[in-house]
Amino acid sequence: MSHEINITGQITPVKAICELARAKGIETIVDGAHSFAQFDFKQKDLGCDYFGTSLHKWLYAPKGTGMLYVKRDKIEKLWPLMAAESKQAADIRKFEEIGTHSAAPKLAIGEALVFHNGIGGKRKEARLRYLSRYWMNRLKDVPKIRFNTSLDPNQMCAIANVHIEGTNPDAVVKYLFDKHHIFTVPIMHQEFQGIRITPNVYTTLSELDRFCEQMEGIARHGLPS
Numbered sequence: 001m002s003h004e005i006n007i008t009g010q011i012t013p014v015k016a017i018c019e020l021a022r023a024k025g026i027e028t029i030v031d032g033a034h035s036f037a038q039f040d041f042k043q044k045d046l047g048c049d050y051f052g053t054s055l056h057k058w059l060y061a062p063k064g065t066g067m068l069y070v071k072r073d074k075i076e077k078l079w080p081l082m083a084a085e086s087k088q089a090a091d092i093r094k095f096e097e098i099g100t101h102s103a104a105p106k107l108a109i110g111e112a113l114v115f116h117n118g119i120g121g122k123r124k125e126a127r128l129r130y131l132s133r134y135w136m137n138r139l140k141d142v143p144k145i146r147f148n149t150s151l152d153p154n155q156m157c158a159i160a161n162v163h164i165e166g167t168n169p170d171a172v173v174k175y176l177f178d179k180h181h182i183f184t185v186p187i188m189h190q191e192f193q194g195i196r197i198t199p200n201v202y203t204t205l206s207e208l209d210r211f212c213e214q215m216e217g218i219a220r221h222g223l224p225s
Contacts, residue, residue, distance in 0.1 A: 001028070003035035003046075007187045007196060009149045009159030011035070018047040027074070033057060036067070038128065039157040040121035049074055061112035062105035068095060124201060128158035131199040135208045136160060144219040148187075148194045161187055163194030164219050175214075175223055182211050 004011050018028045029050040035041070037058035043051050051069040055061035070078060076090040084094035116124070133153075139145050139162065148161035164172060169186035173195055176182040185196040199208065 002031045002033075004032075004038070004157070004159065006034050006159070007189060008161045009034075009156045009196075009198075011039075011155050011157065014046050014048065022047065034159065037116055037121070037124075038159075039125040043069060055109060055112065059109075059112045059116055061109045065105050065109055068092075070095075119201065125157065127201050128199070129153060131203055131205075131208065132156070132158050132160055132197075134205060135197065135199070135212055136162075138208075138212045139215055142216055142219050145215065146194075148192045158200070159196065159198050161192075161194040161196050162215070163192070164215065167218065167223060169193050169195050171223055172218060175218075176211070179224075180210065180214055182207075182214065 001012060001014060001017060003014050014030055018030075021028045027050070028048040029052070030046060030048040032043070032051055032053040034057060036043075036053035036055075049071045051067075053067050055065040055067060056063040070092055075092050075094075080094045080097055082097050082099065084097040088094040088097075133151075136147065136151060140147070140151070144165040146163050146165060148163060149156050149159070163169065169188060173184050173186040176184055176195075185198075187194050187196050197211070
């Protein structure tokens with residue numbers, strides 16, 4: 001299961017789901033690609049059997065880096081992608097047997113952790129929540145603007161999905177980037193559509209104001225021709 005849905009920012013009740021699954025003898029795999037280093041939590045508190053994440057997203061480590069957690073008593077039965085020596089059967093390092101590869105990205109993970117810890121997990125989460133709440137509060141009462149993300153802080157953090165009724169997300173994204181150098185991501189789902197907004201710790205309030213001004217203008221007057 002995904003800890004946080006990438007297209008909407010929805011945070012799922014992973015701990016509760018893992019507890020239910022464990023009671024039924026079901027193993028759990030948690031995709032923490034977006035949750036890890038975005039909001040503060042302890043992986044061990046989730047109670048999952050397996051946890052994986054991408055470190056290039058919210059930890060800001062190089063692309064191609066990631067982290068895998070496997071509950072100790074599950075390691076031996078889990079096959080590595082590439083063969084490892086039999087003596088490594090119960091050693092999690094067997095999953096690192098991937099042939100010759102660059103050491104540079106791995107070495108940079110330490111620097112990314114130093115940077116993250118320098119900010120502090122709770123402090124970083126608070127900043128991200130402040131930024132997302134800032135722009136969402138400004139747009140929430142604008143006619144034609146609809147959120148595909150809950151405003152409940154227990155269900156979202158930095159990522160949110162917003163839609164302007166009567167517009168095509170691809171066209172809105174193109175306009176924002178081409179005319180105002182504002183990068184957003186179009187989301188076209190069978191059940192909803194919108195654009196994903198993901199401020200980061202370095203995003204300024206003036207940048208969010210500029211984004212909101214354009215969204216308000218599109219909602220009231222449509223996309224400029």
